[in-house]
Amino acid sequence: MTLNMPxxxxxxxxxxxxxxxxxxxQRSKLRYALDVVLTLLAWLAFAYLFAQGIWAVGTGxxxxxxxxxxxxxxxxxxxxxxxxxxxxxxxxxxxxxxxYNWGRFRSKQRRSADAAVxxxxxxxxxxxxxxxxxxxxxxxxxVIYHTPDGSIAAVEPLWAAARKPSMQxxxxxxx
Numbered sequence: 450m451t452l453n454m455p456x457x458x459x460x461x462x463x464x465x466x467x468x469x470x471x472x473x474x475q476r477s478k479l480r481y482a483l484d485v486v487l488t489l490l491a492w493l494a495f496a497y498l499f500a501q502g503i504w505a506v507g508t509g510x511x512x513x514x515x516x517x518x519x520x521x522x523x524x525x526x527x528x529x530x531x532x533x534x535x536x537x538x539x540x541x542x543x544x545x546x547x548x549y550n551w552g553r554f555r556s557k558q559r560r561s562a563d564a565a566v567x568x569x570x571x572x573x574x575x576x577x578x579x580x581x582x583x584x585x586x587x588x589x590x591x592v593i594y595h596t597p598d599g600s601i602a603a604v605e606p607l608w609a610a611a612r613k614p615s616m617q618x619x620x621x622x623x624x
Contacts, residue, residue: 576600 476484572582581604585591590607 577604 568579568582571577572579577585581601584604588604588606592605592607593601594603594605596602
């Protein structure tokens with residue numbers, strides 16, 4: 450697999466979407482065809498079995514294996530039905546409560562917005578200068594090199610860091 454790194458003539462795209470985020474592996478045409486055929490066969494088998502089950506229930510014929518487990522469970526079905534009804538009522542109560550709260554509080558805003566963080570506090574907290582902060586804001590993906598004490602030593606775009614592996618050595622030398 451070749452890595453297409455941006456160059457000066459082809460810059461790094463700032464657009465981030467599913468086409469740029471999903472890693473896709475290449476498959477041979479034979480492997481792709483095999484996947485399609487097996488998927489179709491599985492769906493056909495499911496549709497056949499589902500249709501047979503619906504047909505058997507609809508016509509009332511009971512063919513197949515005897516299920517002694519089900520016949521032993523028949524006395525407990527009343528209890529299980531009571532539990533299922535209780536769960537449904539609790540779920541309904543929860544939905545009604547959620548709708549009540551939504552109607553009651555939907556127009557009220559009780560939370561205040563967080564205070565904006567100034568550039569000065571960011572640069573002071575992370576030990577960087579204003580141009581480095583601007584680079585972090587404008588680069589979609591950055592490589593940040595740290596010193597052993599945790600402060601930021603350097604910031605580079607990802608494609609520049611991939612071409613210059615010596616920056617890690619420089620970062621280690623700063624320690």
